[in-house]
Amino acid sequence: MLKCLIIDDEPIAQKIIKGYLEDTPGLVLFGVCDNAIEAIEVLENHDLDIIFLDIEMPKLSGLSFLKTLEKAPETIITTAYREFAVEGFELSVADYLLKPYSFERFLKAVNKVKKRIEAENRMDKGSGADRPSYTYFKSGRKNVKVNYNEIVMIEGLSNYVKIHLNDNRILVVYERLSHLQKVLPYEKFARIHKSYIVSLEKIIKYGVDSVEVGEKEFTIGKSYKEKFLAKIKKLNP
Incomplete structure (x- = not known):
């Protein structure tokens, strides 16, 4: 099931999306935020799959909110304002729904997101045998070969x-x-x-809150903890 978050300050818009989610297989409503400030805290503490995001909201607009995120879930914009579409797609949103939109149009957007998530999962979980043991990183004017x-x-x-x-080298x-x-x-x-x-x-060592790599210890972020611990468990059953 894909976990979804609604970020919209309009109760009617929230109600419509809730109803559509209930009628769509494979989706579950995680929560509702009345503004982007509330959503920031939710995303810092939970790993979500899809957000339904309004643009015109108090305190912080939807697009400004997206720009603050280092790692945004798949995003479907839901707005009454057509003029922000270009900027939205520049931020790699999955789709842009103009209010009012039909259930059919909603499903089209959701199916697009599902395909994006499936494609990313295939890429992430591809067989190691199919991959080279190195890649090139662009540093300055040169592409530098680095073994994984x-x-x-x-x-x-x-x-x-x-x-x-x-050997303490930094690129x-x-x-x-x-x-x-x-x-x-x-x-x-x-x-x-x-x-x-x-x-x-x-x-070298890990716990529920930190990881030791080399001689340094790093905190595990709350929104990354669940996936990290699941991966470690899967790789080391």
Whole structure:
């Protein structure tokens, strides 16, 4: 079941989406937020699959809210304002529903999200035998070859990352951490925090709240804990 969150300040809009969710197999309503500020706290503490997001809301608009997220769930915009569509798709939203929209149009958007999630899962869980043992990272003007087993951890810093390699080497790459999470082999790396990806084979110790990699200890973010511990358990039954 895909867990869904409604972020909308209009009670009627909330009611409509709730009804559509009840009639759609494979979806379950996790919760409802009246504004984006409430949603930030929810997403920090829970791993959700889809958000239905209004744009015009008090305190923080839907699009501004999306820009604050390092790792957003699949997003379906629900709004009465057509003029924000281009900006929405630039933020990689799955679909853009103009109010009022029909159940048929709602289903079309949901099916698009399901296909995106299925495609990402296939990519994440692809066989390690099908992957090369290295990749190239663009650092400065050069593409640098890095073997996956050289990577200890990756630290996200705004629009660039520091890739910590064996022998205390550091490679600076102008790429977002969320993009590297999709590129790196699922079976070799894990996102444990909004700012950290770690190599599973480099983990020395782990608990429910922290991971020790090399000589450093890192906190496991609340929104990443469930997936991380499930992955560790699956890889080490």
